[in-house]
Amino acid sequence: MMTAQIKEFPGVGLRESDFEQRKVLYTEWVPNARYAWDAGVAIGRYLAELKEGRLIGVRCRHCRRTVIPPRVFCEWCFRPMDEWVPLPDTGTVNTFSLCYVTWDMRRLTEPEIPAVIDIDGTHPPVGILHLLGEVEPQAVQIGMRVQAVWKPPEERTGSILDIRYFRPVREG
């Protein structure tokens, strides 16, 4: 039998009304799963530096690159990284989105603006994921220069959220 000759394929699609009219039965369950993730060596140092209001990366001399977020090994040449490199908290928008929905598809009136921000001092330029703020959504552009806006020292906990967001660099 050739599949091309099959008139009716199996599978029954359900509609909302099937549930409203209780035509189908189902079971629900809510998982009870909680996790605590250890930061590890490299990201542990990264978080400690964030708490002090600083960004830090790592350099591989063999591959001649400086990257962020830090890692203990270079995944290219598979050697330990050579040194820690303090980095400025400025960078360039590599790409961004204006996001009008939450993860469960509820609408937002004001968009969130996630961006990949290439951090100054990395080589070749590489970025981190963060949010943009203090900017009109329609004014955001790829290539825009931005700077971190930090929480005050007493509010920092050693988290990526110690940076509230990145905002456009103000000239002059």
Place this chain on the structure above:
Amino acid sequence: MGMRKVAVVGAGMTKFVRRALETGKELAFEAAKMALDSCELTLQQVDCVVHGTAPDAFDGVHMKGEYLADGSGAWRKPYTRCYVGGGTGVFAPIHGWYHVASGLFDICLVVCEEKMSSCQPHPQGAFLTIFDHTTERPLGPNLLWIFALEMNRYMHTYGLSKRDIALVSVKNKRNAADHPCSLLGDREITVEDVLNSEVLAWPVQRLDVSPVTDGAVAVVLAAEHVARRITDKPVWIEGVGWNLDTTYWTNRDLCYPRYVENAARMAYEMAGISEPRKQIHIAEPYDPFDYKELHHLEGLLLFDRGKAPEATALGITQRDGDLPVCPSGGLLGVGNPIAAAGLMKVAELFWQLRGEAGARQVPGQPRRGVAQAWGDLMQVGTVIVMGV
């Protein structure tokens, strides 16, 4: 390399629907039974079974591969489940291929099942865990972010407009109108419909995206000496490739999928393809979002970087164009039950290369096609080349 030739000799699939009455096991059974029936084999003749499906978190079922084993025909057989994110649907037949190419087994049943509707209120709740738990998840990301960020980078790098990209969605949803299993086939859809659809995460709009879907697909693989007894129209697996880039995704240039190119080069070399643009007659690249089809056509070396949109606008990728792309209707049109969607592309090549695709049949008796899937943190490429 001392490997045996392997053919696809049968295929089957369920309808792709938003929420199926059937359980995952039942969907897997329907697709697997149809695949066996299509080549007049019984389960007793199957030496081993391979399954592909998304992570356990989607279904809330731990050891989901084991849960699905009975429905996949794996009772008391050598059975493995493989998983490489969204790339799974094309990786599963590769996994089956090396079972047979190695000489270990003669006949392998490959089944991919996905029931995304179980995860409430939205399967994104499970998807979210792909982001780094310490450096990214506290920012409250959702899955659309990475697609929007990649699409924007792609558009910016090559100076593309939303209209250039929307043409893919229109083509695939129209193609899917001819697929008997499609969820979102629409013969009447226009570019304006896509451009006017709800903005989700700019530049991604509602009709740029494939739907959450339930469904299953299965294919039967056989070693050469067995394949020729089963059918007079075996479709050979001529080349396979797979490749993974770094999870430090913010350290990559998102405008080009290098890992897809690496996977394609591996598959083309095995298939003896030196000029893919001349030697590939049909392409089924992974299209969960419209820009992804373009991205992947470039990674598959079928068009120059940034040039796939122009080819789309010229009609080259239409079903009757010089290089038909997603004649099935793709994920955008047929639907996107993750692993099953990838295997649907392999099944489509099987039907197209045998001239059995009915209303979807590409003209001109195509002799070779490529299918590709993609996934994880925008980092995995899986590629299969099939020919007659």
